[in-house]
Amino acid sequence: MTEKFFEDLPAGDKHLREERLSGEDIYGGIFLNMKRDTVSLPNGEQAIREYLTHPGAVAIVALLEDGRVLLERQYRYPIAKACIEIPAGKLDPKEDHLVCAKRELEEETGYTAKKWSLIRRIHPVISYSTEFIDIYLAEDLVPGKSHLDEEEFLDVFAAPLEQLIGWVEAGEITDVKTTISTYWLDRYRRGLVKPTLIL
Template sequence: MVPADESPDQHLRETTTESAELFTGHFLKARRDTVRLPDGASATREYIVHPGAVMIIAQLDDGRLVLERQYRYPVGQVMIEFPAGKLDPGEDSLACARRELLEETGYTARQWARAGVLHPVISYSTEFIDIWFARGLTAGARQLDDGEFLDVFTATPAEVLAWCASGAVTDAKTLTGMLWLQNVATGAWVLDWQGAAS
């Protein structure tokens, strides 16, 4: 094992020399750090601290996918997305995925599989999104948060892929989810499924 200070990436790493909090919001924080570059020069890095999130690729027994339409204020558009939501402090990723699927769509799942992790905006945020697959779905009542408005609908994978190709879907996590789904469907990528009680 290579010691941390002798890693093959050491010539690319930046070292924090100063750090200041610029803003603290309801769940986001903004920071400005001064860093020492690999060549010894200094630079400033401004970024958002995010608690992390989950996304759920929930598939019905007939193959259709559970999706949402939701207005996203920063881009001023209604977006087509897979269900997703942020982690609460100390919350387990699978517990968050189960909670978000139920709250937003009303569905529960008999089986879950963690596919991987997505870093959607690496240049200016610490955000990560754990990607979960869910199957064996049972419909139920939604439990939306106050102030949360979204439509839940289903579509075939082929329909969603066509929307990705046409630009009707531009949400990064949903595009990544479809990449995972395509590779799982062909057997190129394998999931480790677990029961809901695992």
């Protein structure tokens, strides 16, 4: 059997949509909230959907003058592992996304950037969270002093793109924002994609 092409699918998403009928808050945390909604399915039946609401976040692909990528290594408690990641952080209430990216880069690494571009928005856990991450490209970096939060401990270092790709392929890097950014940067270096210049 041959599968259809995307162009052969029905127009729109009405035949797939789920509509919220009612809902309740299950848990409220520092910045994550868990909800349980009753929804109407496309066939008229009902189902329960549980999900986390998240304020959103930013991540930064910061390129040094020598072409290396600025990285962090920090311990991630939920998976009990020190992970290699690009700089990132969650949005404060009503915070402009680019302002957040600039703040997080400087707080965590000490660097500021003279040139900023938007790479894209990703949704890292679409099955159970509203979280999105806007990924930025930061260039023309200027070193400075970091200002970590009291509960924040991390190593800052830099690595060439080839090493990042190797870590992703070997399973050393499993973080989704860093994995996507690594492959995007590889395509960018080959002239296959372009970010949207902001500043």
